[in-house]
Amino acid sequence: MYTNILTSNQNGITTITINRPAKLNALNKETIKELHDAFKTADKDNTTKVIIITGSGEKAFVAGADISEFADFSIEKGSELAAKGQELLFDFVENLNTPVLAAINGFALGGGLELAMAAHFRIASDTAKMGLPEVSLGVIPGYGGTQRLPQLVGKGRALEMIMTAGMIDAEQASRYGLVNYVVSQEELLPLAEKLASKIARNSAVAIGAAIDAVNAGYKEGIDGFKAEIKEFGNCFGTLDFKEGTTAFLEKRKAIFPGK
Numbered sequence: 369m370y371t372n373i374l375t376s377n378q379n380g381i382t383t384i385t386i387n388r389p390a391k392l393n394a395l396n397k398e399t400i401k402e403l404h405d406a407f408k409t410a411d412k413d414n415t416t417k418v419i420i421i422t423g424s425g426e427k428a429f430v431a432g433a434d435i436s437e438f439a440d441f442s443i444e445k446g447s448e449l450a451a452k453g454q455e456l457l458f459d460f461v462e463n464l465n466t467p468v469l470a471a472i473n474g475f476a477l478g479g480g481l482e483l484a485m486a487a488h489f490r491i492a493s494d495t496a497k498m499g500l501p502e503v504s505l506g507v508i509p510g511y512g513g514t515q516r517l518p519q520l521v522g523k524g525r526a527l528e529m530i531m532t533a534g535m536i537d538a539e540q541a542s543r544y545g546l547v548n549y550v551v552s553q554e555e556l557l558p559l560a561e562k563l564a565s566k567i568a569r570n571s572a573v574a575i576g577a578a579i580d581a582v583n584a585g586y587k588e589g590i591d592g593f594k595a596e597i598k599e600f601g602n603c604f605g606t607l608d609f610k611e612g613t614t615a616f617l618e619k620r621k622a623i624f625p626g627k
């Protein structure tokens with residue numbers, strides 16, 4: 369069904385694997401579209417509780433946007449590239465109500481790091497290398513990198529990474545808070561699945577509300593605390609809340625109706 373990505377679904381976890389290893393999984397237009405479709409499908413699928421995004425092969429998560437596609441772009445086409453990409457993939461992923469975990473298995477550069485940063489959190493293999501090398505090409509990050517990197521690591525570290533165009537290794541990314549855990553390549557997907565299973569046991573509806581509340585704090589003109597009050601209140605009208613509280617009082621495990 370897809371040309372550039374693979375998807376699998378097991379135990380409530382949909383794994384999306386970007387699969388252009390010969391091009392280090394670089395994001396061309398078609399891959400971005402396929403990723404949009406795959407994320408949308410998984411989000412709508414009632415059996416999917418968590419989405420893991422990773423790259424095929426051992427070398428790269430994603431080595432960036434596909435440079436060959438935009439090398440001759442005009443100002444207008446450049447703006448459109450960023451706007452379309454943000455809408456279809458990066459903002460789309462960040463605002464999904466299904467949790468998205470990025471398992472960074474190698475190079476996560478440019479659009480690759482931006483995709484990982486759009487996920488709700490990240491883990492990395494000890495071979496991973498991360499960076500925003502765009503200024504070395506005469507351009508800047510256009511898929512949210514200038515916004516999400518400072519949010520995650522702080523302005524000074526983000527600007528150092530952006531201005532030097534350099535790469536940091538997984539351990540440094542962990543010290544920066546850019547990734548939550550660093551493990552060996554072999555342990556990466558098992559850890560992602562372990563974390564995903566832990567998430568999948570909880571209320572999908574409440575998790576979706578928590579994502580919206582956390583994201584609200586990063587949106588211009590929106591009061592995150594007010595958004596939290598609204599989301600908190602809404603939970604009281606959900607079947608998941610009834611089930612969660614009833615199960616606790618009955619000293620049994622909750623079986624959430626879900627999204």
Ligand code: COA
Pocket residue numbers: 390391392394431432433434435436475477478479501502505
């Ligand atoms: N866009 C398009 N093609 C890319 C790519 C990208 N972002 N990143 C890698 N590739 C392609 C290479 O052109 C090469 O293709 P070819 O074999 O047909 O020539 C293939 O992937 C393998 O990459 P290569 O550069 O030979 O691997 P390497 O091990 O020598 O270097 C990197 C790895 C990641 C350091 C290097 O590929 C690189 O710097 N990539 C671009 C990173 C970047 O600037 N990303 C931001 C884009 S805005």
